[in-house]
Amino acid sequence: VKVAHDVRKWIAAATAYTVTGAAASGAVGALLGWAGERLGRWPAAGMAAWGGAALAALLAARELGWLPFPLPQRRRQAEKIWYQQFGAVTAAALWGLHIGVGFHTRVRFSGFWLLAVLAVLGRDPLAGAALLVSYWLGRALSLWAAPRLLSLSGAGVEYLQAVESSARAQRRTHALALAVAAVALGCATVR
Amino acid sequence: MAISTSTRPRRRAGDAGGDAVAQATWGLFAAAVLAAVAALPAAPRLALLPLAVVFGWTQIGGV
Numbered sequence: 001v002k003v004a005h006d007v008r009k010w011i012a013a014a015t016a017y018t019v020t021g022a023a024a025s026g027a028v029g030a031l032l033g034w035a036g037e038r039l040g041r042w043p044a045a046g047m048a049a050w051g052g053a054a055l056a057a058l059l060a061a062r063e064l065g066w067l068p069f070p071l072p073q074r075r076r077q078a079e080k081i082w083y084q085q086f087g088a089v090t091a092a093a094l095w096g097l098h099i100g101v102g103f104h105t106r107v108r109f110s111g112f113w114l115l116a117v118l119a120v121l122g123r124d125p126l127a128g129a130a131l132l133v134s135y136w137l138g139r140a141l142s143l144w145a146a147p148r149l150l151s152l153s154g155a156g157v158e159y160l161q162a163v164e165s166s167a168r169a170q171r172r173t174h175a176l177a178l179a180v181a182a183v184a185l186g187c188a189t190v191r
Numbered sequence: 192m193a194i195s196t197s198t199r200p201r202r203r204a205g206d207a208g209g210d211a212v213a214q215a216t217w218g219l220f221a222a223a224v225l226a227a228v229a230a231l232p233a234a235p236r237l238a239l240l241p242l243a244v245v246f247g248w249t250q251i252g253g254v
Contacts, residue, residue, distance in 0.1 A: 111246030118239065127236060134240040138247020141219075149211045163251050165209025166216065173220045174249040180224055181242045188235035 013092035018140040020093045024100030025136035026129040032119035033128025039120070048121040049188045055117060056182035059110040063175035073107040100136055109174040111135075114181065212251070220245050 043051065061067040078098055082091040099105050102112055115135050119128030146159045163170075223241035230237040 108250050109246070111243075111249070115239075115243055115246065122236070130240060131243050134243035135247040138219075138244035139250055140247075141244070142248055142251040145215060149215055150208060159208070162208025162212050166212040166251075169213035169216050170249040170251060173216050173245065177220060177223065177242050177245040177249070180227060181239060184227055184231055184235060184238045184242070187231055188238075 009088055013088045014140075014143055016089050016093035017096040017143065018137075019096065021096035021100030021136050021140060022133050024097045025102065025132040028101055028103070029115075029119050029128035029130070029132030030125040031128075032116060032132075033122055033125035036120040036123035036128070037125070039123065043121070049185050052114070052118050052121060053182045053185035056114050056178050056185060059114055060175045060178035060182060062110055063171055063178060071107055071110055071113060074104060076105050078105060096140075099139070102132065102135075109171065111174055111178060111181075114178065118185075216249065216251075219248055 058067065062069060078095045082094050085091070086094065102116070107113070112135060115131045119131050122128055122131070142163075150159060150162065223245045226241040227238040230241075
């Protein structure tokens with residue numbers, strides 16, 4: 001009974017985290033798109049896509065270690081004390097809100113900044129929200145996948161230990177995804 | 192007393208879990224690239240959404 005209760009609590013907490021994070025990410029993406037709308041007609045759509053492609057290529061080079069430079073970010077982490085103060089579900093909802101904003105916490109790799117810039121250049125609040133909500137869903141997916149991945153590994157280890165062990169693959173995949181984004185943005189300019 | 196003569200480095204406990212996470216990452220990336228390529232001709236903007244999911248996933252452990 002205790003295990004079933006804990007599973008229900010875990011699902012409630014993961015759902016709260018996912019939903020509040022999506023709301024925060026969507027709001028930030030919409031705000032960036034709205035800010036882009038205020039820019040007016042500059043830069044032109046083709047120029048914006050080329051700029052996005054160039055930025056994606058630059059960031060891919062960074063993640064491959066060819067062009068190291070620091071990312072603008074706040075080196076903060078989610079407040080762990082909320083768990084003691086508010087309990088698992090409310091704390092998870094607050095963590096979702098906090099982390100979902102994106103600019104409040106540590107940014108490990110640079111793809112977030114590409115999406116933030118593209119949300120502005122897209123000049124469309126809905127498109128900006130879609131970009132950052134997609135990003136958030138990827139972040140939340142890593143939480144939902146944790147029990148399955150740990151049972152597949154059969155190692156019985158802590159999830160964060162497993163994640164740390166895969167850091168190199170994460171960075172390479174991130175770099176490749178940035179390179180694909182550069183090509184996609186480049187293709188968008190020649191349509 | 193048995194003494195191991197293996198010269199292979201011992202795998203840490205987290206390595207098996209790390210392999211599972213890395214495989215899931217590559218699988219997600221492959222699915223995202225397929226989705227992006229499918230979306231590109233009709234709607235280039237939509238092509239970025241599956242890649243955004245990959246950007247989010249790879250922040251795993253970053254908070």
